[in-house]
Amino acid sequence: MEDLSFIPDLPSGPLDVYRKKASFDWKRLKLAMEGDIDLLRLKYKIWHTLEKDPLFAHKSVTPSVEEQKRIAQLQLNKINEYNFIPKVSLKGGYSKRTRAVMTLNEAIQSLNPSVSVKMAIGMYLFSNAILSLGTERHLKFYEAVFFNREILASYALTEIAHGSDARLMRTTATYDPNQKQFIINTPDFEAAKCWVGNLGRTCTHTLLFAQLITPDGAGHGLHAFLVPIRDPATLETYPGLVVGEMGEKIGVNGIDNGFIMFNQYRIPRENLLNRTADVTEDGVYESSFSDPSRILGAALENLSAGRIGIMQESCHSMSSAVAIAVRYAATRTQFGERCREIPLIEYQLHQWRLFGYVAAAVVFRVYIESFTRVYLEIVEKSNAGIKVDNLSEAVSEIHAMVSCCKPLLTWSVLAAAQECREACGGHGFLKASNLGDIRSNHEPTVTYEGDNNVLSQQAGNWLLRQYHSATTAGSVDSPLGTVLFLTDLTEILKQKFIPGTAVKSEHFLMSTYKWLICYVLKQTHQKYESELDRGLSKFEARAKCQVYKWKTLSKLYAEYLALLFFLEELQKKDEELQPVLRKLFMLYGLWSLDGHLVELYQGGFAAGEDCARAVRDAVLQLCAELEGEVVGVVDALAPTDFVLNSVLGNSDGNLYQNLQKTLFSNPGAFERARWWQEVVNVPKSKL
Template sequence: MEDLSFVPDLPTGPLDVYRSTSSFNWKRLKLALEGDIELLKLKYKIWQTLEKDPLFAHPVETPSIQEQQRITQLQLKKINEYKFISNEMFNASYSKRTRVLMTINEAVQSINPSVSVKMAIGIYLFSNALLSLGTERHLKFYEATIKNREILASFSLTEVAHGSDARLMRTTATYDPARREFVIHTPDFEAAKCWIGNLGRTCTHTLVFAQLITPDGTHHGLHGFVVPIRDPDTLETYPGLIVGDMPEKIGVNGIDNGFIMFNQYRIPRENLLNRTADVTEDGTYESSFSEPSRILGAALENLSAGRIGIMQESCHSISSVVAIAIRYAATRRQFGERNNETPLLEYELHQWRLFGYVSAAIVFRLYIENFTHKYLAIVEKSNAGHRVDNLSEAVSEIHALVSCSKPLLTWTVLEAAQQCREACGGHGYLKCANLGDIRSNHEPTVTYEGDNNVLSQQTGNWLLRQYEAALSGGTVDSPLGTVAFLKNYNTIMERTFQCRSTDDMKNPKFIISTYKWLICWLLKLTHRKNEEQISKGLTKVQARNRSQVYHWRTLTKVYAEYLTLLFSLESIEAKEKNLQPVLMNLFSLYGLWSLDKHLVELYQGGFATVDMPKLLREALLELCADVKSEVVSVADALAPTDFVLNSVLGKSDGQLYQNLQKAFYSKPGVFERAPWWRDVVPSAKSKL
């Protein structure tokens, strides 16, 4: 057994009543969720180091936007100085190095999401793009970014008038053979690049995606260019650019999201990222792909890594909000017998409100841990030049998987933050509860790096291709095995509900098999609706648009839920045995909690009987009762340290009211007369 003494013990207090009923060691579960003891050690090292640094102290009151941006930039600078990634880690394998970088970003995100976004965009996403889209001539930018921290970058894709529809973006990069330069130009404000993190105040370079035009006037589609923006010594913007900081946002205001317009701005020819295509000195376009859409696809594929990062950060956000709500529910007493108030955690309604999100937090963590290993293994082999069987098909499946999982996770976390806020009553509305800030800082994830509703459509396209292949007797291209079951489509569709007890409902085999049936049915329903629209004379695009509501969108959500169950179950079966009972209960709870939302489809397709809703909901409530004795320790395993959690309601000592009193009393000027009292007392001026 690994030595987990580096994980601090929790203080004794009111929460011990529930902690004593747990069947497992919370530290062992924390390690199981992390998946690697060295990464867990690194996370605690970061948290403990930053807790001692006054620069990372939590402000009592919200600073101005300018101050938030200043503090965020200083914190990033200090994190770079701490050098949490050692030379040994930096020289490790691609997979190991990437997981270390992800761990650092996750640890920082828990303290200040603005800093983690700044790191993710300005260092990791930019450097990954250089590796995946660039060649040897761009290594100087990579070294300056990832190793020496001389460059802080941004990612300029979105424009004012175009976000998800990247093909119609209008920023141009026209090659000038006389000077061997590209001329970047913005035709009007609608084509201004906007919402670009780090661009508003701080970045020195940006990765611009622009329409490449050769001297003969041919448009070759969107390509990536490394573009210098500011003098690194003064942060003054270079001539030929209009760069501005965007207005105040709902959250994450430490990030200086900006907009930029180019006025015939010149960059060297070599700044074109040329792995997929290049322009010779005389202006000849050379590409390894014949279709511009494939070039765009290769460029945007780099975003998968960013979306996986968003999912990992979402796991930390949901872990924090459920930990706060559960600890509060265990210590907050309301109603009950005379002189013996009952903890909120004992009420079935409260369990039903929260425990589904607790189970989601666990299942999501196990899913991402397992999937990230598989994803990085494929990328590492590919980057090293090793043969990867069915690489193209694997990339397509990964893209489909990420394109529906990012929406599922980010939406679920947003719902969880709101439900947990409400479950903490009025006290949950306090800023020092931290539930509001977690929610506001998480909210942009449902939009950036792919609007959820638009992004998930790409998954639907891939699923329907596999369904059509299965129907025609062709090959289902699923190297990761997520839809390999489609080859048994006819057999699966013959199944109906057969459970006789709640124990049957809780069985993972029932949950997984029901999801397979549900995916098959939704594929049939969606395909039929799409074909009906085409038969009416609609184009493929028009038919797809008419098939979204209740079809395409529901299909991709169900597939995403199935993925979380499939990968997390595989992960649970590999964990230590004494953790498996609680993990299996949480797995079944998440599975039934999710299926409960799809009873209409289960009836519609003929799977469900009149007994199914009753048994499903009875099983769900039984699982809530079973989980109750374990849930505080589950929350302990999910929660970061008190400093990181930063919640007056969620402290690990359980001293709810003492902590609230301290928060009330520590507000600046709490007991003083308002400094503006003279402005509101009519007689004040006459007495002076």
């Protein structure tokens, strides 16, 4: 058995009552969710190191917006200095080094999300883009950003008037054969690039997406360019650029999001990332793709890794939120009979509000860990030129998976953070609970790197293509095997709920999800076809199928994927952990299924009251069964106390002592208001 002594034991205290009830060792569960002991060790090393560094000390009062940006950049520089992943490891295999980088990102995100986003955009999104879209001549930029940390980058896609619809962006890059340069231009404010992270104050380069135009006036669609923005020595922006800061946001204010306008700004011809298309010195456009939309597709596919990073970060935010709320619920008592006040955690309502999210946090972490491995293996093979069977189909399937799972995870965390805040009552509203910061720093993830509502439509598109293929050719393009069952669609749709069925079973859960996907897929297809028959274009017809169809379909597929991957991993976990993991799996599955009862009845899978009652009874039973386990589960999910940074969720469980310490040490807590003279009614003289 692995030595887990590098994970510090938890302090003894009021939470022991519940900790003793757990059927498993929380450190083993932690390792099972992390999947790799070296990565778990790395995470603890990062947390312990930063805890000792005053630059990372938490502030009891939110610093000014500008100060948050300064601190975030200083912290990023310091993290680079610590060299947590030595250069030799970075030069190792793609999969291993990416996993290490992702772990660093997760560890930092739990501590200060602004810093991890700065790092993710400034170093990893940029360097990944160079690897996937650039060629030999761009490797110096890769070295400078990834290995030497000499430049900090940004990623400029969004414009003021166009975000999700990238095709209509209007920044241009016109080739000038005389100077062998591209001239970047912003026609008007609506085409200004905006929201670009790191651009407002700090980045030295940006990866710019602009419409490529050749000297013959022909437009070739969006392409990516490496564009210098600031002098690295002075951080002065170069002439020909108008760069500004976006101003205060409702979260992640440590990131300097900026806007930029280009005024006939020249860059060398070689700064075009030219893996898929190039312009010769004379100005002739050459592309390995005939269709410009495929070039954009290849460029944007590069976002998958970033979206996986967002999902990993989401798992950590959810872990922290539920850890705070559950520890609070185990130490806070309210009401009761015969002088025995009851801990909140023992109320059925409180369990129902929180335990589904605890189960989701565990299921998502195991799922994303496993999915990331599959993803990285495919990319590694493909980069190394090793043949991957059905590579382009696998890429499409992965894209569909990411497109529905990033929305599922990010939305779930947002809902969880709000529920956890409310579950901690008024004290949850203190900044010191950390629930507010977790929620507001997480919030933009539902919008950036693909707005959730728009992104999830892409999973629906892929599923509909598979439906068509299954019903016409009797086969599907699903190299990862996630929808092979669609070839049995007709048989699956004949299933009905039989009263008395044991719903707390893997078979029931998975077969019911398959039924739901088949049913909603068929409904979506029929609706889409009927809109086309009415004479609508494909675009218009799709828009008419979004609500109750496409959107539901995408959510169902995402939930199914989480369950499917978790179930596969479950078999490999320690025997001691299996009972609790199985219960968490069932709870997440049935709790999610509860949200789809309408479709089960609408489609005739269920009739009468049995199905709904069985599902809901099982959810409540599972909540009760998990009462003794859940504190141990959140111990496994939680980071160290320093990282969790919550007066309500400290692992010692000394809720009221910790609250007193925090309230009593608030700066100025006991002082008379400095502005007292401005507000008191000074009695007027009667003389």
